[in-house]
Amino acid sequence: MSLRLHEIAEGRNRILNPFTDDKLELLGEVARLRPGTRQLDLACGKGEMLCRWADRHGVEGVGVDLSEVFLTAARARAAELAVQDRVRFEHGEAAAYLRTCAGRFDVVSCVGATWIGGGLRGTIELMLPKVEPGGILLVGEPYWISEPPPGAAEMLGFRREDFGTLGDTLDRFDAAGVELLEMVLADHDSWDRYVAGQWWTMSDWLAANPGDPDAGALRDMLDRSRRYHLRYGRQHMGWGVFVLRPVA
Numbered sequence: 001m002s003l004r005l006h007e008i009a010e011g012r013n014r015i016l017n018p019f020t021d022d023k024l025e026l027l028g029e030v031a032r033l034r035p036g037t038r039q040l041d042l043a044c045g046k047g048e049m050l051c052r053w054a055d056r057h058g059v060e061g062v063g064v065d066l067s068e069v070f071l072t073a074a075r076a077r078a079a080e081l082a083v084q085d086r087v088r089f090e091h092g093e094a095a096a097y098l099r100t101c102a103g104r105f106d107v108v109s110c111v112g113a114t115w116i117g118g119g120l121r122g123t124i125e126l127m128l129p130k131v132e133p134g135g136i137l138l139v140g141e142p143y144w145i146s147e148p149p150p151g152a153a154e155m156l157g158f159r160r161e162d163f164g165t166l167g168d169t170l171d172r173f174d175a176a177g178v179e180l181l182e183m184v185l186a187d188h189d190s191w192d193r194y195v196a197g198q199w200w201t202m203s204d205w206l207a208a209n210p211g212d213p214d215a216g217a218l219r220d221m222l223d224r225s226r227r228y229h230l231r232y233g234r235q236h237m238g239w240g241v242f243v244l245r246p247v248a
């Protein structure tokens with residue numbers, strides 16, 4: 001799926017994951033942030049988490065993302081909340097950025113993009129060397145609420161084995177050498193805000209841009225999003241942000 005299609009679909013969303021404002025607030029509380037906490041946010045999207053937490057908790061940090069469109073929105077949001085002296089946003093591929101960036105952070109986050117390390121385990125392995133002693137990782141990851149019917153995972157764009165149940169996910173954290181400390185999970189309503197929140201935007205864009213070379217692909221994305229969210233995603237796919245720390 002092309003980045004441009006996501007940039008169009010997410011046009012009206014500030015949080016590019018199945019969390020509402022309330023859940024993002026709750027995550028900030030459970031993550032025990034303090035003024036001066038330093039955070040590296042990989043695949044930061046429009047930077048809502050960093051900007052909001054800089055405003056609310058005094059967090060300082062860096063967000064990295066591949067999309068210039070999302071980064072422009074992130075910088076505008078930082079200016080809107082008057083936190084541009086505390087957060088900065090850099091264009092880059094997350095894994096490559098990690099190889100070159102100096103220093104460690106109190107919080108290293110990857111919320112909704114564990115493909116950056118080839119899956120959950122690989123992404124945790126990429127993140128661990130950047131975590132300060134005593135620091136935490138925040139990882140946003142899907143899980144299966146209930147066993148998806150045969151072929152449903154593929155229709156949602158995944159393989160069945162890409163994710164486990166919540167219990168399997170705990171086993172995956174253990175195997176990756178991190179301890180699960182806390183979690184905040186999406187629910188049906190917050191998933192709807194994320195997925196259904198894109199439909200009207202896509203429909204309006206298609207009406208305004210019928211001759212665009214990406215119009216066919218976006219129409220397909222809109223059709224699939226509605227069909228698979230209602231048939232399978234809402235029932236079978238969960239998502240949460242997990243608070244983790246390296247096992248000593």
Ligand SMILES: C[S@@+](CC[C@H](N)C(=O)[O-])C[C@H]1O[C@@H](n2cnc3c(N)ncnc32)[C@H](O)[C@@H]1O
Nearest residue numbers: 015016017043044045065066067093094111112
């Ligand atoms: C589902 S969105 C999540 C964005 C943000 N973390 C949030 O929760 O609002 C995934 C993000 O990953 C970014 N992305 C995808 N592949 C990437 C990569 N290899 N390196 C950096 N960013 C990437 C996309 O541009 C997009 O902003």
